[in-house]
Amino acid sequence: MPIVIAAINGKGGAGKSTALMNIAGEYALRGKTVAMIDMDARSNLTRWWSDCREKDAQAEGIDVVGHKTAKALNGFLGRNGEGFDYILIDTPGEDTALVDPVIGWSDLVISPIQPSKREVLGAIDCFEAILRVNEARGRSCRHGVLKTRISLTVRYTELYRKIRPIIEDKVGTYLFRTEIMERNVYKDIQNGIGTLQMQDTTEAVAKARRETQNLVGEIDALLSGADGFGRTS
Ligand SMILES: Nc1ncnc2c1ncn2[C@@H]1O[C@H](COP(=O)(O)OP(=O)(O)OP(=O)(O)O)[C@@H](O)[C@H]1O
């Protein structure tokens, strides 16, 4: 059975596609097979992948396919799901009817947020949808909120300090300990130069790699149930 991880935040630009590219790159490096499913009509992920092909920089072990409807997703996973170790589903940055069916397939949903009120609210909406789908379908999809594009100045803001109490104490979902910092290398990989893990190891790349490894370590812990957090049922 493949492990299915989706990135959902109904508020756009939070860092969903970038997070999935980095996670995919990490699993591929470990020799796992990864299917990335681009459900966003703007096809950012699919474009990235075709840019990578032009530069001969597609990562081994990763396949990217576009499926824009729940029906197409169901069809793909029904036919091909078993052929991959990991399925990563990228969703549009808007409120969409795709959310429930995607959650229905997922073992873990990651909601990236930049410290802004609308993105925090987007992550909370996503958690509520997970609770609803888990209840309706008897599933136990996990949820984790991922702070992204963090800078040193952001860390001094009031909202930043409130994120943990809001997400963990008030809402009751998991907040990843790993934070994804604002880094140019994360932007650079969007230009079709392959995954983060394929880049020459400059100091900046090494930092991003460590961050990603920490994130994937937390994902593995969440999925193995080693951590009490992120349980939604
Ligand atoms: N950690 C980061 N550091 C610097 N830039 C980043 C980081 N994460 C994402 N970005 C940049 O921010 C922009 C939005 O990121 P991304 O496309 O991953 O978000 P998204 O949630 O998928 O957006 P959408 O909802 O539009 O699909 C992109 O230009 C990306 O390169």
Ligand SMILES: [Mg+2]
């Ligand atoms: Mg995106």
